[in-house]
Each structure stands twice: as C-alpha cells, then as structure tokens.
Amino acid sequence: MSTMTTMDVRPKMHNIRDRPAYKHPQHTQKAFEVLNHMRRQNLLCDVTIVVDTTEIPAHKVVLSSCSQYFYAMFTGDLAEAKSDRITLQEIDPKALIQLIDFVYTSEIHVTEENVQTLLPVANILQITEVRDACCDFLQSQLHPSNCIGIRAFADLHACTELLNYAQTYTEQHFVDVVHFDEFLSLNVDQICKLISSDRLTVVTEEQVYEAVLSWVQxxxxxxxxxxxxxxxxVRLPLxxxxxxxxxxxxxxxxKTSSxxxxxxIEALKYHxxxxDQKAVYKTPRTLPRTPLGxxxxxxxxxxxxxxxxxxxxxYDFKEEKWHQLAEMxxxxxxxxxxxxxxxVYAVGGFNGSLRVRTVDVYDPVKDMWTSCPSMEARRSTLGVAVLHGNIYAVGGFDGSSGLDTAECYDxxxxxxxxxxxxxxxxxxVGVGVVNGMLFxxxxxxxxxxxxxxxxxxxxxxxxxxxxxxxxxxRRSGAGVGVVDGLLYAVGGHDGPLVRKSVEVYNPDTNSWSQVSDMHLCRRNAGVVANGGFLYVVGGDDGSSNLGSVECFDYKTNxxxxxxxxxxxxxxxxxxTVIDKPVLEI
Structure with a gap:
C-alpha cells in the first residue's frame, strides 16, 4: 500500500518575508464596478436616499467611505443610523444623483450648467474632491464679466482658496471689470472696499476715479x-x-460736495x-497702490x-521654460x-512682402487667433501702447515713407x-506711457x-x-519700457552703430540719465516690464538675430x-506680459 507524500513548497534559499505581497492593480476598481452594478439592481442595498420625489438606493458602507456627512449619520447615535430610508431637505435631486454616482464611479462632469448646484450639495455632503473640482472649474472660468459673482459664490460656500483667487483676479483686472454689470450692481460699501485695496491694478489713478463716476451715474x-x-x-493726489x-x-x-x-484741494496741494516734501507728506490717498499680480x-x-x-x-517666469503657442x-x-x-492685439507690421494695417487678436485662454478692424494707415516698425483703455498706434513706415501720423482704437x-x-x-519708434501721457x-x-x-x-x-x-x-529701433514711473530707452542704433547702452527718463525733472549697459548690443528688441523688472527680448546685434533675454533690476542697476x-x-x-492662462479643454 503506497503512502501519499506532501510536497514542500517552502523556498529553500530565500526568506518569504522578503517578497512583496501580491496586489491586483484593478481590484478596488472592479469591486466598485460590481458594487455600482448591484446598486443599480437594488441588490444588498440597505438604505434609500429620498429627495422630493427622487429615490436612490445605495449601500451605507459605500456612502460612508466617501462622505463624512454620511459617515457621521450612519455610525452615530441618531435614528438615521438604523433607518433604511433617509429624507434630505433643500438639496438639488440632480446634483445628489451625480454625487452618489461619483461615490461609486469616481467620475463626475462639472459644467457651466451644473456647477452652481453641484458645489453646495458637495459641501453639505462633505465630498471634498467634488467641491475642489467645482472650485477649479470656476477658477478656470474667471473673466472680468463674472469674477465678482464667482467671488460672492465662493464666499457664500466658504471656498477660501477660490475666494482669494477671485478677489485677486478682480483687483488685477479692475480696469476691465468696471465695464460689466456685476460691478455696476455692487452696493456702496462693496465699491468702497474694492477701490480702497492697495492691490488694485491700475495704470493710472484716473481709472479708479472714472470707475466711481460710472458707478454713480x-x-x-x-x-x-x-x-x-x-x-x-480714490487717490486723487496720484x-x-x-x-x-x-x-x-x-x-x-x-462741485456740489464740500x-x-x-x-x-489736498490733491492740488500735494502737486x-x-x-522731498512729497516723500514725508503721507495720507491714505498719497500712498501708491502695490498690486499683487x-x-x-x-x-x-x-x-x-x-x-x-x-x-x-x-516664457513661464515661474517654470523658467519656453512653450510654443498657436501661430498667427x-x-x-x-x-x-x-x-x-x-x-492680445498684434497691430500692423510687415508680412514679408507688404506693410500691413491689419490687426490680429489672440485669446490666451483658447490659444486661438482671430482678426479685428484694421488701422487707417499701413504701418510697420510702429510704436503701440495702451492709454486710458484705448490702443494707440504711433508712427512707423508705410512702404514709401516714414510716418508722423498716429491713430487710436476704441x-x-x-x-x-x-x-x-x-x-x-x-x-x-519706441513708445511708453507714464503718468497718463504717451511718449x-x-x-x-x-x-x-x-x-x-x-x-x-x-x-x-x-x-x-x-x-x-x-x-x-540717437536711437532708432530702441526698446522702450516703464518701471516705477520712469521711462527706459534700451539699445537701438545710430546708422551701423548698434548700442548696448540704456538711459532713463524722469518726467518729474524732464531729464535723461544713464544706467548700466546691457550684456549685448541690441536693436529692434522687444522690451516689457514685469514685477518691477525690465525684460529685453531678442533683437539683433547688427549681424545676426538674438535668442537671449536680459533682465534689469533698477534697484541694483x-x-x-x-x-x-x-x-x-x-x-x-x-x-508683452499677460496673466498665465488656464487653457480651455
């Protein structure tokens, strides 16, 4: 009679504790897919959530695993813990269905149509992932026409991060916000709070004054x-x-208000x-605004x-990386x-064969170009600036002669x-705006x-x-930029001589002075200010184009x-410099 022997499967050479435990990567996903199928078939469901006439069968343990609201309800001493029917009041039924679907599937579609009902219910049920997704969506939708409303909505539902971002956006885009109904519908206390902010971003204080008049009228x-x-x-002295x-x-x-x-009178005296006297004469209206961008x-x-x-x-200043965008x-x-x-408006220029008067418009959010009305004259090598909300196109070359004309786009x-x-x-020609004047x-x-x-x-x-x-x-093809109320003329050329020198104009003294030279000679470079620094982009040195960018710190020269x-x-x-866009998907 033969005897059965037992096979020894233990390893001879390695300790089994050294091996990781087996884990199936899709186990949790598959389990929830089955749970969701069971929910839809009303299998092993131990609770029905009722809102108005809507009834949703579910599993208490699944709801509790994703919602602190349901966890407290089903594990506490309240009567709901033992009840198989729970009625919820003042909750949108469609939003509730979507949120319970999310609990079982981890997916939800946040849209313009549902975000305002979805976020409050996600807040009540303490499903923080969906609340955060709604806040991210609203943040991506911020626009001068809706930022005040989104800020109020965020405040109502205690979405602190969205509230702060919308507030900053409103201050940053103040000159555009004031043209929309949300601004005109604010009450006087809300207007005062907004315009008293040190972080308000305006080119000139005149824009704040004009916004106040617009609201009153x-x-x-x-x-x-x-x-x-x-x-x-309003900081009238400025x-x-x-x-x-x-x-x-x-x-x-x-005139009618003493x-x-x-x-x-305070403002006129200040002027x-x-x-040196202005530096020590301080009132709330003489302090310059310090925008937080x-x-x-x-x-x-x-x-x-x-x-x-x-x-x-x-160029992303934070990442210090270059990215390609949609071509013109x-x-x-x-x-x-x-x-x-x-x-962003690209005005006039040269297309390789003709000087043009056309204007292309770039939407950073959509990463897309469109066109808008053309200028009166063909202009290349022109100067362009924004003053009091209008675009000014100055000088240039029309293909046969230099121009002394200028035009304005409303x-x-x-x-x-x-x-x-x-x-x-x-x-x-280079152009810049200082103290409400175009140079x-x-x-x-x-x-x-x-x-x-x-x-x-x-x-x-x-x-x-x-x-x-x-x-x-003499400087032709000089770049022009404005930092801290001073106008900089950067590089340029005088005939064959390409300059690396830079000088700065002070409108208070009507005088120019020298600052440090750039590292490289540059003409026909782009110049723009950001964060108190001056950036000079590309250009040519008289023999070849440049890809480098230089940054000037006026505090250290x-x-x-x-x-x-x-x-x-x-x-x-x-x-130019713009707010970093959140691209549409």
Missing part, C-alpha cells in the same frame, strides 16, 4: 449722495495735475510740494528670423502689441480714428535720413504733442541674462 438719483464716501478712497484741473474740478458731482472739494507669462509674437514668421512663444494667421514682424480685456466700438500728428516722422522715443526720420534723439509727449486730454528733453544719443533662450532667435518681435 448708473443710478444717479439714488447714488449721487454717495460721491464723497467713494472719493475718500492723478495728473492737468486731469485734476480739467476733469475732477469741473465735475458737477464734485467734502469732495477738500479731497481735491505743489517738492519731491497673478502668475505671469511673457509672450513673443512673430518677428524676423531672418524673414517674417508666424511663430509665437511664451499670417506672417508678421515689425508689429506693435497691446493687451486689453485679457486679449475697443468698445471697434473703430480706429486719427489723432494729431507728431512734429517729426518716426519709423522704428514717442527716437526712431528714424526718412526725410532727413537721420536716426533721432528727440522725444515727444502726447496728452490725450488736449490731443496735442509736445517736445520733452532729448536723449543723450544690474543686468542678468535669463538661463534659457527663445526657441527661435528673432528681431522685430512684438512682446
């Missing part, structure tokens, strides 16, 4: 008595003196003080490499760039109109065939150009080369 009968309460938070005299002093609402007159990216649009190109790149509809170099209402009505001409033809710097006068050291200043209130102090040297260069070296590119 929206319902003049009921709001005119609030003007003094509002004007207390407004240009000409504007105070021509606009504020003549405003009927100000308190408003006091604010105006009479010398610079959203994350930024640098855009480099088109350019010459060596011919006109369509390429658009962005057509080749474009020597254009000007402006940003209004979150949209975004609201979509029309270009000519403004007064400059005193001099200026192609390859045209240097350039090339085709008539005299000379590069220019002259500078003139445009006052939009009078529609007049006036000469200001000349630069220390030092230039630094960025660690990474553009993907494509280019000159004559348009550059």
């Amino acid at each position: 929206h319902d003049l009968t009921n709001r005119q008595q609030e003007i003094d309460q509002l004007l207390e938070h 407004i240009a003196q000409e504007y105070l005299v021509q606009k504020v002093e003549e405003e009927p609402l100000v 308190r408003c007159k006091d604010f105006l 009479l003080l010398k610079t 959203l994350p930024k990216v640098l855009l480099v649009i088109g350019g010459q490499a060596p011919k006109a190109i369509r390429s658009v790149e962005s 509809p057509s080749r474009r170099c020597r254009c000007g760039v402006a940003v209004i209402n979150g949209l 975004v609201r009505c979509g029309e270009w109109r000519m403004i007064s001409p400059m005193s001099t033809r200026r192609s390859s 045209a710097v240097g350039g090339y006068d085709g008539a005299s065939r000379q590069c220019l050291s002259s500078v003139e200043c445009y006052n939009p209130m009078t529609d007049m150009w006036s000469p200001v102090a000349e630069m220390s040297c 030092q230039w630094t080369l960025l660690p990474s260069s553009m993907m494509t070296g280019r000159s004559y590119a348009g550059v």
Whole structure:
C-alpha cells in the first residue's frame, strides 16, 4: 500500500518575508464596478436616499467611505443610523444623483450648467474632491464679466482658496471689470472696499476715479449722495495735475460736495510740494497702490528670423521654460502689441512682402487667433501702447515713407480714428506711457535720413504733442519700457552703430540719465516690464538675430541674462506680459 507524500513548497534559499505581497492593480476598481452594478439592481442595498420625489438606493458602507456627512449619520447615535430610508431637505435631486454616482464611479462632469448646484450639495455632503473640482472649474472660468459673482459664490460656500483667487483676479483686472454689470450692481460699501485695496491694478489713478463716476451715474438719483464716501478712497493726489484741473474740478458731482472739494484741494496741494516734501507728506490717498499680480507669462509674437514668421512663444517666469503657442494667421514682424480685456492685439507690421494695417487678436485662454478692424494707415516698425483703455498706434513706415501720423482704437466700438500728428516722422519708434501721457522715443526720420534723439509727449486730454528733453544719443529701433514711473530707452542704433547702452527718463525733472549697459548690443528688441523688472527680448546685434533675454533690476542697476533662450532667435518681435492662462479643454 503506497503512502501519499506532501510536497514542500517552502523556498529553500530565500526568506518569504522578503517578497512583496501580491496586489491586483484593478481590484478596488472592479469591486466598485460590481458594487455600482448591484446598486443599480437594488441588490444588498440597505438604505434609500429620498429627495422630493427622487429615490436612490445605495449601500451605507459605500456612502460612508466617501462622505463624512454620511459617515457621521450612519455610525452615530441618531435614528438615521438604523433607518433604511433617509429624507434630505433643500438639496438639488440632480446634483445628489451625480454625487452618489461619483461615490461609486469616481467620475463626475462639472459644467457651466451644473456647477452652481453641484458645489453646495458637495459641501453639505462633505465630498471634498467634488467641491475642489467645482472650485477649479470656476477658477478656470474667471473673466472680468463674472469674477465678482464667482467671488460672492465662493464666499457664500466658504471656498477660501477660490475666494482669494477671485478677489485677486478682480483687483488685477479692475480696469476691465468696471465695464460689466456685476460691478455696476455692487452696493456702496462693496465699491468702497474694492477701490480702497492697495492691490488694485491700475495704470493710472484716473481709472479708479472714472470707475466711481460710472458707478454713480448708473443710478444717479439714488447714488449721487454717495460721491464723497467713494472719493475718500480714490487717490486723487496720484492723478495728473492737468486731469485734476480739467476733469475732477469741473465735475458737477464734485462741485456740489464740500467734502469732495477738500479731497481735491489736498490733491492740488500735494502737486505743489517738492519731491522731498512729497516723500514725508503721507495720507491714505498719497500712498501708491502695490498690486499683487497673478502668475505671469511673457509672450513673443512673430518677428524676423531672418524673414517674417508666424511663430509665437511664451516664457513661464515661474517654470523658467519656453512653450510654443498657436501661430498667427499670417506672417508678421515689425508689429506693435497691446493687451486689453485679457486679449492680445498684434497691430500692423510687415508680412514679408507688404506693410500691413491689419490687426490680429489672440485669446490666451483658447490659444486661438482671430482678426479685428484694421488701422487707417499701413504701418510697420510702429510704436503701440495702451492709454486710458484705448490702443494707440504711433508712427512707423508705410512702404514709401516714414510716418508722423498716429491713430487710436476704441475697443468698445471697434473703430480706429486719427489723432494729431507728431512734429517729426518716426519709423522704428519706441513708445511708453507714464503718468497718463504717451511718449514717442527716437526712431528714424526718412526725410532727413537721420536716426533721432528727440522725444515727444502726447496728452490725450488736449490731443496735442509736445517736445520733452532729448536723449543723450540717437536711437532708432530702441526698446522702450516703464518701471516705477520712469521711462527706459534700451539699445537701438545710430546708422551701423548698434548700442548696448540704456538711459532713463524722469518726467518729474524732464531729464535723461544713464544706467548700466546691457550684456549685448541690441536693436529692434522687444522690451516689457514685469514685477518691477525690465525684460529685453531678442533683437539683433547688427549681424545676426538674438535668442537671449536680459533682465534689469533698477534697484541694483544690474543686468542678468535669463538661463534659457527663445526657441527661435528673432528681431522685430512684438512682446508683452499677460496673466498665465488656464487653457480651455
């Protein structure tokens, strides 16, 4: 009779504890798929959730595993813990169905149609993952037309991160927000709180004053008595003196309020003080605003490499990396760039064969280009800037001669109109805005065939150009940027001589002074300010295009080369800085 032996399966050489336990990667997913199938078949369900006429069978243990609300309900001493029917009050049935589906499937679609019902119910049921997904969705939808409403919604539902982000967005986009109904519908206390913020981002304080007038005039009968309460938070001393005299002093609402007159007198007295006296004269209205910006990216649009190109790149300041964006509809170099209402305008330029008057518009959220009305004149190597919410296109070359003309685009009505001409033809001109005035710097006068050291200043209130102090040297193709209220002229050339020198204009003293030279000679470079620094992008050194970017710190008077260069070296590119977009999916 044979005997059965037992096989020894224990390892002879290795300790079994050294081996990891077997784990099936899809086990949990498959288990929940089965649980969800059982729920839909009403198998082993031990509770029915009732809202109005909607009844949803479910498993208590599954609901409790994903919701602290249900966990407390089913494990506590309340009667619901033993009940097989739970009725919930004041909860949207569709949102509840979606959330219970999420508990079993881990998937949910947040949309414009359901986010305002989904988030409150996710909050009540303490399903934090869905609440956070709703907040992320709303954050991605922020726009000047809805940011005040989203902020109020976030405040109502205690979504602190979204609340803070929407508040910052509102302050950052104040000049655009004021044109929409949400702003005009705020009450006086809410307006005061907004305009008193030190973080409000405005180019000039005039924009805050004009926003206040717009709000009052929206319902003049009921709001005119609030003007003094509002004007207390407008920093009138920081407004240009000409504007105070021509606009504020003549405003009927100000004339009829003795308190408003006091604010105006304070502002006019401030302008009479010398610079050193202003430094020690401090009131809540003399302190400059210090905006807290959203994350930024640098855009480099088109350019010459060596011919006109369509390429658009962005530089993420935080990541210190370059990214390719959607190309322009057509080749474009020597254009000007402006940003209004979150949209980027590429104005005029050269397409490789013709000087153009066309304008392309880039939407950073959609990463997409469209077109808008063309300028009156063909312009390449022009200067472009934004002043009081309008785009100004200055000088340039039309294919046969340099231009002394300039024009203005009103975004609201979509029309270009000519403004007064400059005193001099200026192609390859640089422009910048300081204290509500537009400066045209240097350039090339085709008539005299000379590069220019002259500078003139445009006052939009009078529609007049006036000469200001000349630069220390001739500069055509200089980059122009503004930091801390000072105007910088960067590089450029005088005939074959390409400069690395930089000088700065102080409007208070009407004088130019030298700062440190750049590392490289550059002409036709893009210049833009961000975070108190001046960035000079690309250009050419007289023989080849440059891909490098230099950064100037005015506090230390030092230039630094960025660690990474553009993907494509280019000159004559348009550059600007925008809020880092959350791209649409």
